[in-house]
Amino acid sequence: MKKLIFILILFVPVLVLAGQNNCLTCHQDFEDDDGPSHIFSRDVHSQKGIGCVDCHGGDASLEDMDEVREVRGYRGVPSHREVPDFCARCHSDATYMRNHNPALATDQLDKYKTSVHGERLYRNNDKKVANCISCHSVHEMGNGKMPHSSTHPFNIPYTCGKCHSNPEYMAEYGIATDQLHNFEQSVHGKALLEKRDAGAPACNDCHSNHGAAPPGTENLAAVCGTCHALEAELFVKSPHNDAFNEKNFPMCETCHSNHLVVKPSDAMIGDKPPSVCIRCHSDNDGTKGLETAKAFRGMIDMVVAGREEAHIALREAITKGMMTTDEELRLKEVDQALIQTRTQVHSFNMEDMSPHAVLGKALTDTVKANSAGLIDEYYFRRKGLGLASLFITLMAIGLYIKIRRLP
Template sequence: MGGHALLGFMSIRRRKMTNGERSARWFTALVTAVCLLLAPPGAVTAGGAAPEAGPEAAASQCLRCHDGYDFRVAFPASAHGNIGCTGCHRGIDDIRRHSTGEKRPDPVSCGSCHERIAAEYLSNFHYIQEDFRCYDCHRGIHAFRKMPRADMKRAIVERCTECHGNDEYVASGHSEALLKGNQDAADCSDCHGLHDTRVYHTALDKYPAEAREFYTGKCKRCHSDAAMMKRNNMSADLVRYYEETYHGKVQNVGYPSRVAGCGDCHTTHNILPKSDPRSSIHPDNLVANCGRCHKNFHTRFVDYKAHPNYRDRKNYPSLFWTFVFMSGLLAGTFLFFWTHTFLWWRKVYWETHRMEKLGIKARCSLSEDDCIQHVQRFSPVERAMHVLLILSFFVLVMTGFPVKYPESAWAGIFMDLWGGAQNAALLHRGAALVLIAIVAYVAVLSFKFLFPKGQGTRGWVGRLLGPDSLFPNLKDWEDLKGMFRWFFDRGEMPKFERWTYWEKFDFLAVFWGMFAIGGSGLLLWKPEWSSYLVPGWALNIAAMVHSEEALLAALFIFTVHFFNTHFIPTKFPMDRIIFTGTYTMEELQEQRPLEYRRLLEENRLETIKRDHPGIPLKLVSAAFGLGSLAVGLMLTILIFWAILF
């Protein structure tokens, strides 16, 4: 290995100096300084054999041989002048042997003082790949002087551009501001790091995900600094608006490789305002700019807003009104149904309590056989569809909501669970197809129900508003009023036909949801193709509708539907009828008295009689149903957690 002084220049050992070492160094420095002050230059160079001054040689002794201008004049005035020659060149304990060349000093270790920098430098690209040592950039180290802070940024640019000629940066807004003396403008080190320049060899795109995340973070650091942006007459909110878009959300959920970070649109060095024709975001350059990632789109695709403020009615009216509409829809739906559910629960709980207290037990008014006879409410196909619906819905929620709330503590956990955003995206689309298929099938069934074979359009209005239809009619309005009267003890509970109004709402809500979420989702699936149908800004609206409607759907199912169907005290903890398909005739008579009477009159009761469900079906139903309820409730908690904290 040899004892070359250069070899271990950067021998970086992260050790703390002991007190002894520190005081020894100060002592050396003091001796050096005193010698330099007292001894006239002649006296330094004159003299014969050196007296041994102590464990380490003093500067006066060094200068006898090393008497260049740098050592004699520049070094004492330099930033390191106070620590003397032996502050860096250690280990010369025998000056005679050193002067004969037998003993060389230890390798210089800048890291023994500059510990933090030395540690950072370990990950520096210039060190890792090119083996730069401190003095390769800090040239003329013996004359090195501390630089005024105001000159630092310019000096960094000067130093980096010695090798890295970058005409793009030179032409950029950052460079222009910096040369005008703006201390906020980014120099090379603000983005690339100074001593920790990363091994993101951008020319090779070798670490695209890491580089994008790293550099986007660097942009955000300054551009979300409110005080700094205000000083420079810029908006600090743009970062937040970007984070509200699909690009920003996927970036934040921790899978940045496939979505645009700041530099993908604004470029890396050639960063200019959009009014500048050379700027990548100048309207004339947008097609090419978006085209670097997106392919085969209509030119109006570029109307997409990369960081819109949906609260800004003047500049983004369509987004603003979409937001108002969606917020109103959510607020109205939940206000009504949460009140409805709460009042219902109150009524049932109080009623049950009263019955318990009085010792009244409901008695079956049918014959003993009929009481326990099971009748079918849901066909096997309908049950299977509901199971598929549950599964696809959960997958959609668990893959979609981490993107909706990327900064929540659980978003990353879900993404890791799916094995990355790529998988989550695939599953989301797969589950969406399943859901679309189910809804399409139901639409076909509905069509067949309205226009059965042989009958054509005859009597379709009657069927639409009839008792077997899931379409609302006047009776539902009466039932709704009746329920509220019942909630407040002002009347009997209404007698229901086959479908109650809340069941009809659940059913029709899926159609509305499919229109809103499914439609927007399809537009967003292939945004480039969508641009042939709608302009780019419609994708902003689609993203908002998709996201807000998803929140509405998830919370509605996990709160209102769960309570109405399962958690109401008469059915708690769950009603397994959607999985087993049957209930007793007693339950039919009690819950759907009008349907019971109709079936009795039409003599159809016989046709829907079924065997009592077996134990395996019951067990599977309970496990799947309770599991689904548990998952749904957990997701509700996570969603509220993300909204509130």
């Protein structure tokens, strides 16, 4: 026992010294508040026990930077081109990663090489394309769940926008720099950035984190279908599928755009501006395109008008205090049918679309008729009530007279 204590007393100072992170303490002494050593406590690596030495190499027990630089395996600061390999030393090492977190993928570098960023980095030695730390930041890296992280969904548009919405920075590539601006105005951008709806796509949900196209989609054009499965399913079966493939029109963007997706309206269909159909179809193009566009619009307008009338009738029945629960539920079914009718636009086929519109119309007719019935009942009851009160009053007067006449 005494021996053990002796050994412990002998070794504790050694252990403390060896465990001391001189990199951190010395760097904290001279770096500004936003220097690596100060912000590093927010870094996911720091939180998982990965220190300066694990990335940069060197020896944390040394007290002099010059000595650190002489340690074999000191990596120093990687250049822009070296960063991916610097990170991949761990992140592409399946055995290493399995010991830390078996759930974490090890394909980031492989995928990155297939992206425009990776291709240009390696092929052209392009110093302006994104490497790992352009997106992940450095020394305060987080994962997609940490609010401070540059890859958190709410921050991603600005992480990408830092380069992509900077016209000077992007000038030499001749590509647009309006993606962030357009995205901010879109249904998706508003849902993500204003409503804080994490189900709405950020840039990486469409473009993928690392690769050229997200998994499950052959190309970027199919990406909308990963969330809007019903519309994509209808589209694939529609006459547009082959025609669009042949002409290289992307399947959803052609009508909805990619970054500036706005809330669709019925005005997008029909034979008058701002209908999207008339961009390609005309009376004499030899297809049923325009005819269908007109018929679709007619169907939708019919249900919308029917719904309005039903709603007015129902409101009157409600203000008259009638039992309207059934009709209120039926009006919700009309709304459902209207949603389905609009979704069925993507079949571009009258036979698929019309049953939903016909159902919607039939439901509005029922609501209208039943509400009218309730209103009639109200007047009938009121008349009945009037007669009944008159009768009771007469009875009361009769009774009163009778009582007065009694001795």
